[in-house]
Amino acid sequence: DTGVSQDPRHKITKRGQNVTFRCDPISEHNRLYWYRQTLGQGPEFLTYFQNEAQLEKSRLLSDRFSAERPKGSFSTLEIQRTEQGDSAMYLCASSSRGLSSEAFFGQGTRLTVV
Amino acid sequence: AQKVTQAQTEISVVEKEDVTLDCVYETRDTTYYLFWYKQPPSGELVFLIRRNSFDEQNEISGRYSWNFQKSTSSFNFTITASQVVDSAVYFCALSEGGGFQKLVFGTGTRLLVSP
Numbered sequence: 108d109t110g111v112s113q114d115p116r117h118k119i120t121k122r123g124q125n126v127t128f129r130c131d132p133i134s135e136h137n138r139l140y141w142y143r144q145t146l147g148q149g150p151e152f153l154t155y156f157q158n159e160a161q162l163e164k165s166r167l168l169s170d171r172f173s174a175e176r177p178k179g180s181f182s183t184l185e186i187q188r189t190e191q192g193d194s195a196m197y198l199c200a201s202s203s204r205g206l207s208s209e210a211f212f213g214q215g216t217r218l219t220v221v
Numbered sequence: 222a223q224k225v226t227q228a229q230t231e232i233s234v235v236e237k238e239d240v241t242l243d244c245v246y247e248t249r250d251t252t253y254y255l256f257w258y259k260q261p262p263s264g265e266l267v268f269l270i271r272r273n274s275f276d277e278q279n280e281i282s283g284r285y286s287w288n289f290q291k292s293t294s295s296f297n298f299t300i301t302a303s304q305v306v307d308s309a310v311y312f313c314a315l316s317e318g319g320g321f322q323k324l325v326f327g328t329g330t331r332l333l334v335s336p
Contacts, residue, residue: 140323149223149225149312149326150266163323196264208257212266 109133111213113199119219123161127185128216132201136148138181140210143167144196153197154180189220223248225315227327234303234334242298242330244313250274255289255296255323256314266312272296303334 112131119128130137137158142150151171155163158179168174171189176182196217200210207216224247234240246255257269270280272289280287284301300307310331314324 142324147328149314149328150324152323152325154283155323198266209268209271211268212258214263214265217264 111199111201113197113213113216115216117217117219119221122191122196122220123188125187126189126218127183128197128199128218130182130184130201132181132199133211136201136203136211137179138202138204138210139176140200140202141182141184142198142200142212144198144215147195149158150198153184154163170208186218189218191220193221194218194220223315223317223325225313225325225327227313227330229330230328231278231331231333232288232335235304236334237302238334239299239301240332240334242300242301242311242313244296244298244327246294246296246313248315248316248317252317254300254316256316257287258314258326260310260312260329262309269298269311271334279301287312300332303332305334305336308334315325 114129139156141153143153144150145163153165153168154174156176159176171187174184196215198215200212202208202210226245253274255272258266259269260266270287277289286299288297310329312329313327316324
């Protein structure tokens, strides 16, 4: 399978714990995006990487959130001191260079904070 | 500010009926892109179509067709002869011409096609 891969698919954690999600983009894609989707809503943009550089962060990404993309390959999204409001589906997408290239999404990581 | 409105929260149809999903957008840019994505129960967003702001030609792909009208800021999606497999949540999205795909999504329309 050469699509966008996310791990884990599901994560249940206790409030206050740290969690880390991984995204492996399509291999030739240099752009990688993280989105968050809460129940009944559309995905909301969190952050964007071009190669290893993080070029934009949404105000939704509080100080408890950090994302990395070492060497411009896979990416990780870490949430520290999780809160119940962090419960959501976290979606990763990748695209190739070009203004109009579409983003391909992974199946997401569903986070439940109890 | 960019905004995408999908006023229809949920639509139920019987198989073989035609159905249109509405999408209205707001943007101040003259260069932008519009998208439709399908989200089946598995959760993965599946790309359906991309349209740039300079191309108002309608498009047909099999049972799917799209009507883009800049005059009304709408980008509607029609499924002809719907099938049970079309049941999913459909999202309309907008990206301004900023050089990367920062998508602004609508809240989605859940389509339920019953046999």
